[in-house]
Amino acid sequence: MTVNNRFQLRLGRMPPEPRRRGLKPRLPMGSYSICVHPMLLICLVCGLCAGVAFAQGLAPPTNVTAKDTPNDDGKSITLTWDAAAEDSGITVYQILRGTTPETLAEIGALDSAEKPTYVDASVETGIDYVYVVRAVSKTEATEETADSEITEPVQATGQWFHTGKIPLFCAMLIFSAAIVGNIYYARSGKEIFVRRIPGLEAVDEALGRATEMGRSILYVLGLGGVSDPATIASMTILGQVARQTADYETPLRVPCNDPIVLNVVREMVKTAYLNEGRPDAYTEENIFFLTDSQFAYAAGVDGIMIREKPAAVFLQGTFYAESLILAETGNSIGAIQIAGTTSEHQLPFFIAACDYTLIGEELYAATAYLSKEPMFLGSLRGQDWGKVIIFGVLVLGLVLEPLGINWVTTFLQKVVN
Amino acid sequence: MLEKIMNMDRRIVFILAGLAVVIPTLLPVSLPITVSEPTQKLYDYIDALEPGSTLMMAFDYGPSSLAEPEPMAEAVLKHCFDKKVKVVGVTLLIDAVTLADQLMQKVAEEKGAVYGEDYVLLGYRPGGFQVILGMGSEIASIFDNDYAGKPLSEIPMMENITNYEQISLLLDLASGSTVELWITYANAKYDLTIAAGVTGVIVSQMYPYLQTGQLVGLLPGFLGAAQYEKLINSSGKGTAGINTESFVHLLIVGLVIIGNIAYFMTRQRGES
């Protein structure tokens, strides 16, 4: 049972989800009695009544259908039948399966209190199966059974497309289109506005000061790996910073935490120096691997700060607990500090201890702002479109939901599951 | 004078903070603890699990941050072993695996739990989100053997556990961003029920997931450990710690207030 279903269940709107037998132990009923569905209660009562014998004999389950389970990998068949009346006396349903009516054998059972749905997940793809659902009424003394009619032969097949995921697929296409479309818009030479980002205007100031004082610049990329979006954004900013340090001949030190990042960064900075016509100023040793251990890394960078007293410290990328050590030490040596991270739990320390901080998504915006590249500018605008869509959904939901029209939440619920 | 207070050497603050920890450690006090709702929810969820169901515990904290998640792990493990809930341990962090091993052994010994029947430690595999996704289709495709090198097929407890379908709850004890990974890849894709016990640093950012039900419970840092210890009636490091913690928080609050008073006084003087 899913989290979200459980939530719905509490509201008494959705029946419990079919579930495979013998799997995923459930919470006992009493643990959240408020969420017991009326249907379940009824069935429970009828289960209790089962002890009372019924003279007219047991009615067989009706309308038994066996269908290939939709949207699966072709390894299961779903059986459904009509729920028995309250006073039917049925205690349990046995499920019989065979490749022909002659080979029927029991494959499982379902408590009569549960929803009359059984998922047979032990079938092979592409083989015909027939099923019988047997109603059983059992007391201490007697056992009575009644079989349903044999179902039509059915095969399990796998689906190539999960129809339940169409909304998700569409949403993905819409977001992709918004982003790609805007990138092309930017590439066609159209102007795209980016609002002022205060932290970035300080970059020139920081570099200038370092050059004047004849001190180095320390660029910390954080702990993220190379596929981490924040690290990639940080590397782009580093590329821009490197172009300027190449011109000013200010030493740029980059201690790395991730070996792959190290290699990428070396390439990037080298290219930046080459593009500025200063390949001679590039020193590979200035971009080095420290350690991949978080605190050893923090201690190492701290050591560098205290020993070398850089004039400017950039803390851009993904940060964890080491952020405060870095920011506080940088603060204590009097460096201009420009921080930026999408790790929101580290933002308070950067805000408290650094001169400028790029908050969350501003880090990505910074990449666009600095490079003025159509790719970044366009995708930034695409993201803004995404926000507009979110606003639209929120507003629509706010209007409809209180009126009792639950389209929006139901739709989102479908996408989530 | 005010200038002096404003620019007090940070080493004085260090000494004050040190004393605020040392003194209450030497002279312990005990204050009543209020249990918050997210902790209560996690407790209720685990308490309602049937004996024999399985909880997966992800030890996603390293030696650097064990102070908070370890008492939580200990309290929850105790609760599970008492309730006869089986525990499967895993970790996504390279330096967590020895810690998990030592802790599980310690609690199991105390509670008489048997390795391979009541609990298992699968260990560590590199790959982050791919480890989470891989276990969703088949645990054995990621962990063909446990931490000690024993094939999973030879462990009785793992006989009926093939993927997340048989896991009633995943509890991620985290000091980093692993909770989001579990939510994004195990909850969204495989519908795995998830709860978290996290260090103070990331408590705040868990609340959106708690409200949506993507997390069914949350232990907020040291406080969470102390609250859980209160719920299972077994006070330990969390309870002792949160009491000591009180005095440091008082000190910091006091310092911030003094700092601000000094700041306003100098500013007023500057204006006049």
Add this chain to the structure above:
Amino acid sequence: METLGIWIAAFLTLCIYSFLYRDNPFYRFAEHLFVGVAVGYGIVVQIHQGFIPFAWRPVETIISGEASPMDFIKLIPIAIGMLFFARLSPRHTWLIRYPLAILIGIGAGAAIPNVLQADIFAQVRGTLTPFSQLGTLGAGEIIGAALMVIGVICTLTYFFFSVEHRGAVGGLSKIGIAFLMIGFGSAFGNTVMGRVALLIQRVDFLIEDWLGTIF
């Protein structure tokens, strides 16, 4: 052995705390030992828990001669992984782009649908659900739900980049900043708890375990 261990641990603990006074040889010794031991531990765990199960075992199967043709396919990713060694030769460093591109591609591909579900759809739904049950909520909860929508919209407005923050947008983004600051404040408050917990644990070790061996 245990007492010796506790004394060594206490010595190293004090070495690192000496950094609070200033950088010194003791701290530097501990810092470097820390790096070395951590990397050494990493190597051992990585080999036993990563390299052997994922990369070595398929090779072992093939060496043992019990391999099926399918097992040879398992050698392909291993060969691609080995391209990381191209790092040793400056002329061939570019070869590491192959494994890198695969890792990054997989990461990006896995992220899109899952992030959409977990972070966008689930979060938007979470914002709206209280409004579908307004009748059952108390006054406090209704205020909370309204506050939540206002907060989400304003915070998101702050992160609008292609619009100048003036007029209504400017106003909303100002409210957004206020929400952000309260959020960061609460994070700071929680973090204090976390950080102090670490110190308490070390002091507890020094007083209970280390001084315990003396007195």
Add this chain to the structure above:
Amino acid sequence: MKRQVPLVLCFLFGIVMILTEFSPHSDSQELYKEVGRWYLVITPFAYVIGVMTLVQVHGTRIRRRAEYWQYSYVVFAGMILMVVVGMPTFLNQTPFFQARGISFGLQSPVFEWLFEYVQVPMEATTFSLLAFFIASAAYRAFRARTFEATLLLISALIVMMGNVPIGDYIWNTVMGETPWTDGTSWARQWILDNPNLAARRGIILGVALGVISQSIRIILGIERSYLGGD
């Protein structure tokens, strides 16, 4: 070869991961598993580079007698010690070591001892320095300079007091006569549940859009910074 092939690989693997998400068919799920396996096989190799680079860096430091070069020996000593004890599990089967009760590997007593008494205390202590830094940062940086800073400050103080039992203790002592008990915990919980939640959610939504857009750019080969220069 240098640029096109990686871009094609990145595109193919990215697209496979996306499409298999929408396709429950057993063939596509097999493909999905296989791609996942490739990721897991390739990842440990990446670690090799890290170690190689570390050895290189400290080797160079020693050779060049760079500042504090002596400490590089400490790095090597620590690393070698852990590797020697933790690695050679095959020696566990040899009679020589068996007879002497010496074992190697992750669960060897010596390895665990080194972890427990050398690595854990150092990592935990380094981390705990943060408690001092945070106290000092709070004192020096937490000034109610602007309206925003004041909000940050007040919510931090409330949450801080709500996180410890003494907060409620003080509240209950002062407000003893009133029906409102445990007000500090309540205020903390309210801040976390309401304004904090809204702000976090705004951030999550923004970051998620950023991640998605970046992933799309990577797969389509628009974003190629990870390829480095050339």
